[in-house]
Amino acid sequence: MWLYLAMVAVAWALGWLVRDRRTLPTVTDKHVFITGCDSGFGNLLARRLARRGYRVLAACLTPQGAEGLRRDSGGGHLRTTLLDVTRSDSIRRAAEWVRQEVGEKGLFGLVNNAGVANPIGPTEWMDIEDFRRVMAVNAFGAIEVTLQLLPLLKRARGRVVNTSSVLGRISANGGGYCMSKFCIEAFSDSLRRDMRHFGVKVSIVEPGFFKTNVTDLESLEAALRQRWERLEPETRSSYGEHFF
Numbered sequence: 220m221w222l223y224l225a226m227v228a229v230a231w232a233l234g235w236l237v238r239d240r241r242t243l244p245t246v247t248d249k250h251v252f253i254t255g256c257d258s259g260f261g262n263l264l265a266r267r268l269a270r271r272g273y274r275v276l277a278a279c280l281t282p283q284g285a286e287g288l289r290r291d292s293g294g295g296h297l298r299t300t301l302l303d304v305t306r307s308d309s310i311r312r313a314a315e316w317v318r319q320e321v322g323e324k325g326l327f328g329l330v331n332n333a334g335v336a337n338p339i340g341p342t343e344w345m346d347i348e349d350f351r352r353v354m355a356v357n358a359f360g361a362i363e364v365t366l367q368l369l370p371l372l373k374r375a376r377g378r379v380v381n382t383s384s385v386l387g388r389i390s391a392n393g394g395g396y397c398m399s400k401f402c403i404e405a406f407s408d409s410l411r412r413d414m415r416h417f418g419v420k421v422s423i424v425e426p427g428f429f430k431t432n433v434t435d436l437e438s439l440e441a442a443l444r445q446r447w448e449r450l451e452p453e454t455r456s457s458y459g460e461h462f463f
Contacts, residue, residue, distance in 0.1 A: 245272075247296075250321045250375075252276040254304060254364060255333030257284025260382065260426070262291075264330060269295030273327075276320055278302035278313055280333070304333045304360025314367035325375030329368050331361035331403075332382045335396075338442040342393035344450060353395030358402040365410065369419075376418035381407045383423045 251268055255261040256277040265277040265288060275297040279285040285299040300316050303309040317326060335356045338349050365379060372379065386392075387400030404423060411421035447455070447463045 247272045248274070248324065249327035250274045250276055250317075250324065251328035251330065252278065252317050252326060252368065253330040253332055254278045254302060254361075255280070255382075256288055256299070257281055259332075261330070261332040262288055264332070265297060266292050269293075269297040272296075274298075274320075276300070276317055278333070302333075302364075304364060305355040307363065310360075310363050310367055314364075317368060318371060321371055321375075323374075325373070325377060326368055326371035327375050327377045328380065329365065329372060329377070330380045330382070331364060333357075333360060334382060334399075336394075337438060338446055339392050339394040339396055339439055340443045340446055343454065344443075344446040345394055349446075350395040350398070354399050354402070357396070357399030358406070361403060362406055365406075369414075372419050373414070373417045378420040378422065379407075379410065379414075380422050380424060383407070383425050385425050385427050387423075387425060 251273050253261050253265050253268075253275065256265045257279045261277070262284075265275050269275045269292050272295065275295070277285070277288055277297060277299045279288060279299055279301060280303060282301065285301060289297065289299055298320065300313050301309070302313040333356060335353055337353075338345065361381060371377075381403050383403045384396075384400040386397045387404045390397040390401070407421050407423045414421060444463065
């Protein structure tokens, strides 16, 4: 019994290693569009793929973020554009820019990485706009970007990578963040089934707690304190003045 289990484990590990070592014969003609490249995962991924030879199309929220990424890219083919994933007009402009960049080849990869976390805290401390702001970026923004670029992804038989979170599996706190990541998990599952016929792959990444702007503790605490201070006296009293 134990020998059988050991053999299965070894076979699984070998299969994983073989799959993980597979590489493309050439990547210099592969375009990858990444959102949220001002900092964090998106910024690191854009620079890494550019160094490896991919044709990176990096979307940043701010001109400063785009300029910094171009300066730090260290060579390689990297182009930037501005994108606010909460605005449909901005998404349409970025999608048209991508179409012009990729031409008839289509889009090899889309990485929906743009995201925010604040505010996080007890559900009763939130108002509806707190939920809407986070969902607009993390969920609806990623969905709308994907819908705009699906024709290009189908043309190239490409892939979509959606940045979720371990909090897309278990809701550890109130606010819109966990909800938005559950949404991305569900969207990815349905999109994967829908796109299988066209040869488009859909994956998710579920990071843990990494040091990025999204997990900046000072920012998270400041946002939480703002919500505590705006609570009605009766609500604050129910928690007690020493709760926060």
